[in-house]
Amino acid sequence: MKTIYVACGAGFGGDRFDASGPLIDHLADCDGPRFLIFETLAERTLAIAQNQMLRGEGPGYSEYLERYLGPVLKPCQEAGIKIITNLGAANVSGAGSRAQELARELGLNALKIAVVEGDDLLSVTSQDTIASMEPVEGTSIAKPLVGANVYLGARPIAQALDLGADLVLTGRCTDAALTLGPVVHEFDVPHDDLHMLAAGTLAGHLLECGPQVTGAYFADPPYKSVPDLANIGYPVGEIGADGNITITKPSGTGGLVSEATVKEQILYEMHDPANYLTPDVTLDVTHVSVNQEGPDRVRVTGAQGKPPPATLKATISMDAGHLGEAEMSYAGPNARARAELAIDVLRQRFQRLAISCPVRFDILGVMSVFDDDDGTLRAKSEPDPDGDLRVRVAARSDDKQELERIALEVYSLWVTGPAGGAGFRKSLSSKVKTASVLVDRNLPDVTVRLV
Amino acid sequence: MAETPEERPLHVFAHARAGDKGNSVNISVIPYYAGAYDHLLSEVTEDRVRALLSHRSIGKVHRYEVPGLPALNFVIEDALEGGVNLSLGLDGHGKSLSFLVLTLAVRIPLKFAHQAARLQVL
Numbered sequence: 001m002k003t004i005y006v007a008c009g010a011g012f013g014g015d016r017f018d019a020s021g022p023l024i025d026h027l028a029d030c031d032g033p034r035f036l037i038f039e040t041l042a043e044r045t046l047a048i049a050q051n052q053m054l055r056g057e058g059p060g061y062s063e064y065l066e067r068y069l070g071p072v073l074k075p076c077q078e079a080g081i082k083i084i085t086n087l088g089a090a091n092v093s094g095a096g097s098r099a100q101e102l103a104r105e106l107g108l109n110a111l112k113i114a115v116v117e118g119d120d121l122l123s124v125t126s127q128d129t130i131a132s133m134e135p136v137e138g139t140s141i142a143k144p145l146v147g148a149n150v151y152l153g154a155r156p157i158a159q160a161l162d163l164g165a166d167l168v169l170t171g172r173c174t175d176a177a178l179t180l181g182p183v184v185h186e187f188d189v190p191h192d193d194l195h196m197l198a199a200g201t202l203a204g205h206l207l208e209c210g211p212q213v214t215g216a217y218f219a220d221p222p223y224k225s226v227p228d229l230a231n232i233g234y235p236v237g238e239i240g241a242d243g244n245i246t247i248t249k250p251s252g253t254g255g256l257v258s259e260a261t262v263k264e265q266i267l268y269e270m271h272d273p274a275n276y277l278t279p280d281v282t283l284d285v286t287h288v289s290v291n292q293e294g295p296d297r298v299r300v301t302g303a304q305g306k307p308p309p310a311t312l313k314a315t316i317s318m319d320a321g322h323l324g325e326a327e328m329s330y331a332g333p334n335a336r337a338r339a340e341l342a343i344d345v346l347r348q349r350f351q352r353l354a355i356s357c358p359v360r361f362d363i364l365g366v367m368s369v370f371d372d373d374d375g376t377l378r379a380k381s382e383p384d385p386d387g388d389l390r391v392r393v394a395a396r397s398d399d400k401q402e403l404e405r406i407a408l409e410v411y412s413l414w415v416t417g418p419a420g421g422a423g424f425r426k427s428l429s430s431k432v433k434t435a436s437v438l439v440d441r442n443l444p445d446v447t448v449r450l451v
Numbered sequence: 452m453a454e455t456p457e458e459r460p461l462h463v464f465a466h467a468r469a470g471d472k473g474n475s476v477n478i479s480v481i482p483y484y485a486g487a488y489d490h491l492l493s494e495v496t497e498d499r500v501r502a503l504l505s506h507r508s509i510g511k512v513h514r515y516e517v518p519g520l521p522a523l524n525f526v527i528e529d530a531l532e533g534g535v536n537l538s539l540g541l542d543g544h545g546k547s548l549s550f551l552v553l554t555l556a557v558r559i560p561l562k563f564a565h566q567a568a569r570l571q572v573l
Contacts, residue, residue: 044536137473139537217468217546222567223483224466260466260481263520267479269470271526273517287519302519320536360539369547373532373539376506394539433536436473 004186005030006179006203007236010038010068010085011210013045017067019210019234024072026236026250028079033186036076037178038068038085039208046172047317047432049089050147060091061169065098069167073099074106077166084157084178088169090147092117095169096451103167114165116156118446119172121148121314125443130316138435141316146432150314150444153279154200157181159448172315174278176204183239184280197281198305199243202288205276206247206265206300207237213247213265214296215255228254245300246293257296266290266300275306277313279441282306311438320433321396324403326410326426327364329390330418338418339363339389345417346393349409357397359406364390390423396431403428458556463568465491467549474534475510476545478552481522487563488521494557500525503551507532525552 007027009020020036027034040062052058062068065087076083088095096115103111121130122145131143149172158181160168168181183189183200191197206213213235215226226232233253238246247257266285270276276283284304293299330338343361350359360375362368365387367377391413395406407426414421461480464487469478480495482488501512510528517524535543542548561569 137475138534220466223462223565260483263481263522264466264468264479266520267470267477267481267517267522267524268468269472269477270479270524271472271475271477271515273515273524285519286517289519323539358539362541364541369540369542370551371540372507392541396537396539431536434473 002186002241003032003238004182005032005034005236005238006182006207007036008039008207008210008234009036009072010040011208011212012042013040013062013064015040015210017064017071020072022250022253023234023236024075024079024081027081033182034079034081035182036072036081036083037207038087039175039178039210040064040068041086041089041172043315043434044432046089046149046315047146047434050317051319051430051432053090054146059094059098061089061095061098062087065095066102069099069102073103073108073111073167077108077111082161082166082182084168084181086170086173086178088115088171090171092169092171099167099169100451111167112165113167113169113451114160114163114448115451116152116160116168116170116173116446116448118444119149119152121150121439121444124445130437133437135435135437139433141435142318146317146319148314148316150312150439151279152444152446153177154180154184155280156446156448158184161185163448163450165450175208176201176278177280179204179207179237180280187241194281194305194307196243198283198303199245200239201278201281201283202285202300202303203237203239203245206245206262207235209265209268210234211255212268213261214249214257215261218261218264224260226256230254243303246297247300248297257298259290259292259298262290262298262300277309279308279312281308310441312441312444314437314439316435316437317432320431321398322400322403322428323394323396323431324406324426324428325392325394326407327390327392327424328410328413328421329423330420331388331422332386332420334385335387335389336366336383336385338420339391341418342391342413342421345413346409350406353405353409355402355406357395357399357402359393359395362392364392368392400428456558456560458558459564460553461495461555461557462553463564464557464559465553467553469545469547469549471531471535471544474531475526475528476530476548478525478527478549479522480525480552481520482563483565484563485521487559490559490563491523492516494559495523495555499555500527500552503555504530
């Protein structure tokens with residue numbers, strides 16, 4: 001039975017650059033069509049790339065394009081492994097040109113590069129039209145928009161592979177499409193083969209976060225122990241013509257592929273497990289079963305498919321000002337009282353300085369992560385007087401100067417605050433906000449071409 | 452008739468993973484032993500999960516059943532104080548909230564506890 005092999009070398013935009021080596025070695029020994037994918041494009045990653053391009057501060061495609069592709073283009077070409085990635089972000093055509101240069105520098109003149117374009121809704125409709133749409137999740141929509149990108153499915157990627165591409169670059173597409181694309185291409189899957197579309201989507205969903213299916217985001221020793229986590233192997237999915245999936249990882253790497261790691265990833269970022277909506281199929285995982293068929297090999301069967309929704313989801317991103325954070329530590333005897341006093345001083349000072357933006361106070365080490373913006377859990381928590389505590393102040397504003405004033409007040413606690421304040425740090429970052437809308441499937445003007 | 456088991460944290464019977472979508476979070480709850488699934492159905496309810504997050508102004512809580520694995524999947528709307536883009540808190544993704552759910556006190560027979568927890572008790 002024909003089986004295809006898909007390995008995932010990155011599960012998010014800041015993932016390791018050196019994970020692909022063992023995957024390429026593993027794939028080189030597999031008998032069948034082989035693919036290496038890089039998933040690097042979260043909603044905010046795309047919005048940030050768009051923002052940087054608008055401000056002339058970045059190329060629009062992933063700033064890490066060379067870091068991911070540089071080391072793999074040659075070994076993949078030699079081993080006959082095709083690469084599929086959404087590193088194109090907000091500028092797929094620019095990414096195609098850069099990848100072309102990179103290939104030439106490496107002496108890979110025959111490398112065929114394809115780009116999938118058309119996810120940018122602003123190329124087919126106006127800001128006004130988009131601003132008038134009703135969001136189905138996220139914030140309300142108001143101009144100016146930083147970007148509006150629709151989630152494309154697997155078909156354009158399959159088309160790029162049909163053209164003979166060795167490297168397929170996309171912008172916004174579903175993460176699962178990076179895997180389903182090769183499945184559709186290799187098995188010539190028709191639109192009504194819902195079982196195979198569901199299987200390819202589930203395989204893609206399991207692979208798209210890289211090591212999250214091989215023991216990362218999982219370890220909780222001694223309940224859930226993962227061997228050699230520091231050397232974790234990234235995943236390989238084997239997808240058969242019957243739609244059965246096996247998840248595994250390269251030998252000699254750390255991590256773990258177990259029924260438990262696979263179950264956690266099946267439900268990761270999933271809402272209704274009977275209706276996981278994608279442009280290609282509606283996936284139902286409620287009757288999926290997982291079986292350990294060998295060390296670090298788990299078989300996944302029972303994915304079911306229903307027709308896809310009539311609409312496509314698009315992400316609209318907008319500027320959301322800046323987030324400012326500042327921190328100061330209090331340690332040793334009676335640290336809690338000193339940290340609380342520091343917060344009290346800051347509250348009074350912010351009032352006097354007419355700070356009007358939303359501000360949150362935390363004491364790290366006292367219920368900070370589970371808490372709400374008002375510190376409800378901290379107020380109810382058992383007062384442990386001593387500790388190694390850190391006051392954190394976070395504020396969001398369109399006005400950088402206001403955030404700077406807040407940070408300076410925290411800084412001045414050194415001389416104006418309670419005893420023993422130490423370790424001041426501050427940071428400022430730009431923020432984007434997003435909303436989702438549903439658009440007609442035929443609205444995007446999708447093109448697939450060889451560079 | 453079997454004795455009612457003592458209250459213990461859900462953490463000894465199940466593992467969990469959280470993922471975000473906008474301002475909502477989903478949290479899977481997966482028993483270490485499939486035999487505990489029926490107990491999870493009665494012990495880990497929408498109301499009890501809602502109560503764990505009652506300090507935040509959350510929206511609807513929905514529990515989906517996934518008998519094939521088996522597992523439960525909770526979706527908690529508006530749980531993330533604005534989500535990854537707008538939250539002032541440290542965990543805008545809600546990635547840590549799986550462990551908040553695992554603090555839930557449940558009455559499940561000890562035979563379904565993770566071996567490491569059984570060793571501590573026995």
